[in-house]
Amino acid sequence: MEGTTLAPIAQCPDCKRLNEVLSRVGDRWSVLIVASLSQYGVLRFNELKRNLGISQRMLSLTLRELERDGLVSRTYHPTIPPKVEYALTPLGESFREPVKALAMWGLENLETIDAARATYDAAAEKLPKSA
Amino acid sequence: MEGTTLAPIAQCPDCKRLNEVLSRVGDRWSVLIVASLSQYGVLRFNELKRNLGISQRMLSLTLRELERDGLVSRTYHPTIPPKVEYALTPLGESFREPVKALAMWGLENLETIDAARATYDAAAEKLPKSA
DNA sequence: AAAGGGTGGTATATTTTTGATACCGACGAT
């Protein structure tokens, strides 16, 4: 049943745009990788892996996406232990600002959020639907 | 084999913190809901649903999380068609800024990203691993 | 009065995403 009264999704263009943006670079690993490269400048595959605690698969996938989207550059050195270096492109550098804004907000408000959670959970404790 | 040289995850405290932040409010729907409430002020459940094109389940879940984290307030009006209104709390309001920064960056760079993608994909076309 | 619609959800099933694991070739160290 697709023909219901449902509106044609995303009335506000801004939401639609934002949705697109977030679909591209809005996942945790992308942001984390950019933040990491932002801090250390140039990192190799396994350095990122160790630094972030990400699985090889997700790192590989996410790096390729970031490279595809032009935020990260990949430099392959055909030395004998092969060496691949990742760094931010200018576009990636420009992404540092919003990420920083997000991080700042988070750092400032993590405790507030934790407190709100505790309050909410405590209140929920008193209303068990059963038992 | 856990005892390898693997570092104990998240060497840089900033990444760890950022990770926490993103675990809380870093998913697409949370950001989108905040953005939507930010634009319209107060919205009801089904208004949000229609506006965002989100499934009921995800909307319900995400709203509850946002409420739990203190970013969104939920007001239940026991009228006869039950009416539930959602709005941003002061904390939620403060989250508008980083979201706005993100949205701005996205709007400014979506085309650049698309172009980078096109270039990348075109280059990849020429190196088919098989066939 | 019976049928259908809108309200804010929940329960269940299906699909998509993520993550863990094993493996690869090439080489250096033990």
Next chain:
DNA sequence: ATCGTCGGTATCAAAAATATACCACCCTTT
């Protein structure tokens, strides 16, 4: 000669997102 490192890929299981159906409630329409 076996092990480990490098940067991945292939495979499979677990988790999350989504779609769908359904609920009680009442109102409107027929």
